[in-house]
Amino acid sequence: MGAASRLKDAGLAALVGAALAFPLIGFHTSDTSVGFTTRFPWVAIAAAAVFVGRLLLGLVPPRFRLHQFGRRTTAIPHGKLVKLAAGALIVFAVLLPVLPIGSRESIDLATLALIYVILGWGLNVVVGLAGLLDLGYVAFYAVGAYSFALAVQWFGLSFWEMLPLSGMTAAMAGILLGIPVLRLRGDYLAIVTLGFGEMVRIVLNNWTAVTGGPNGIGDIPRPSVFGMPIAAGTPAGVTTFNHFFGIDYDPIQRLIWLYYVALAVALAINWFSLRVRRLPVGRAWEALREDEIACRALGLNPTMIKLSAFATGAMTGGFAGVLFAARAGFISPESFNFQESATVLSIVVLGGMGSQLGVALAAVILATLPEFGREFAQYRMLLFGAAMVAIMIWRPRGIFTVRAPSVRLDET
């Protein structure tokens, strides 16, 4: 392309930029009375920025353009490298509370990151392994959190009793939703799961007698250490953790304990996911993702396979919900909106669908990124959205790796 045509191209882009900026940036209507102010210099700045950006983009050699990277086939890191990275990550996670950076805030944030890791791995089974697009995953997260909170409120059950029970409740919810809708394919399934997620949120928000409505449920207990609560003083009839071990009470102990519980749950789920892939059911998930018709021809029952994937994913979401409720001590329907589902889905896709390590790294990045952007909170979500688009264009298959089928016939 010659310089003249490049300038013309950039000029056209600037014109489009001006047209985009003109109505929304150029004018600002008053919130209280009829009237408006103009900000035309900003329109000019926006158009100029587009002009320069387009011109610079044109100067980049084609092979370094963003979307050209995605076209390259990247070798999937195998064996040693992945094991090494995963090992380093686990060691770091275990040591975090004793490292110098292990402050109150960072441990709390790390717990949140682990909850997202668990959510990501759970949805990974559904989307990454079985290839079912679920846009309402947050529903199972909510079922887990609310079943825990309600069981505490009504029956006085504890964290440890409710962790498996909430997982099972969420799995049941997954099966109940799955039976009618799993006959649907692709995008229809996506919209129905989205509808289900919204339905759960609306019911939680309005069924005030049971869920407390928008006010949510508070006073959710933190997990005890083998039946001994972490608490100050010596309550009658209860042996506290601090009394038993003779350690002075410090609020940070609760955070650290919850962090380790979340880490243990996450590692257990990781172990389960890696193992289940080698079982017939896990193989069937991947086979279904690759080709449903071939599966049927081989006598596999797609509905049962999808249902098991859905239930497994839902159960994992339920575990994450319990941990979330225990971390916050308070839950309300606001925490379970569509944005959450979108975030978890982005984690799975950005991490490279099917890859355990990729999903974990993406979850950590997405969960901690907003915290670092606190200073420019206004632009945080704006940049988050733009980053999602840019990463998809850069690497449509996810930042890290793509998980190939666990078994395949090599061409020889």
Add this chain to the structure above:
Amino acid sequence: MGYFLQQLVNGLTLGAIYALIAIGYTMVYGIVGMINFAHGEIFMIGAFISLISFVVLGVLGVTWIPLALLLVLLIAMALTAVYGWAVERIAYRPLRGSFRLAPLISAIGMSIFLQNYVLLVQGAHEKTLPPVINGGFELMQQGGFAVSISWLQLIIVGVTLFLMVVFTAVIQLTPLGRAQRATEQDMTMAALLGIDVNRTISLTFVIGAALAAVAGTMVTLQYGVIDFFIGFLAGIKAFTAAVLGGIGSLPGAVLGGFLIGMIESFWSGYFPSEYKDVAVYAVLILVLMFRPTGLLGRAEIEKV
């Protein structure tokens, strides 16, 4: 009976708005096979542009309502169409031919971006517009309950039906429509036969965005209150409408839009209105269970 009729009138108005948005979803899905998640945001931007145009025109002295309405519609359609075009060019075109989920994630990102962009440049407060078109007439009086139709409601339904006829004609009769239908059937073959596929797809987005802008204008006029978050719910409901009618089918989107509007309005009229969205989704799930391709959709034959 009177109450029933009133809900019917309200439902038709709401349905017309959903139908306009649903057309954008269904056309894009038909031609590139992706859920354009940012379409709800395009509708929201259309609503903002129309509100700003109303205010600016009012201050400039254009007070004759038919002229103001026409100008606002044209401005909103034109400028929102630029947004539709830009979204496709930036976020979707580089991903064409990529794997199935990539455009969807990109669209979700675009939707978050646009929402926060409007939040940033126009503020988080609700924007209000004083009623522009007042009055109406009474359809009937029954037992002290008056069934009334406002002029605005007539305009909304009228404009919607008019635009639907125009765009159905465009798709059935013009070269652009032929190119669109050809691209929908087989993108590669269409390109081989000399159809500019990129241009056709861009135009599809432009048309969808323009119709969403009309819907945005109607919402601004009818309810008078908009904020940066209205696109999400309207988008989901319109997409539900498109799926209900059979995605990819234009008459289906219109039918679905009117049905969703009606369900919402009747549910609010007779049952607790907090659950009206639940009713919409429940109907969607039931329809998809028993007629998975929607009401007017063609069954997809899958080839191995």
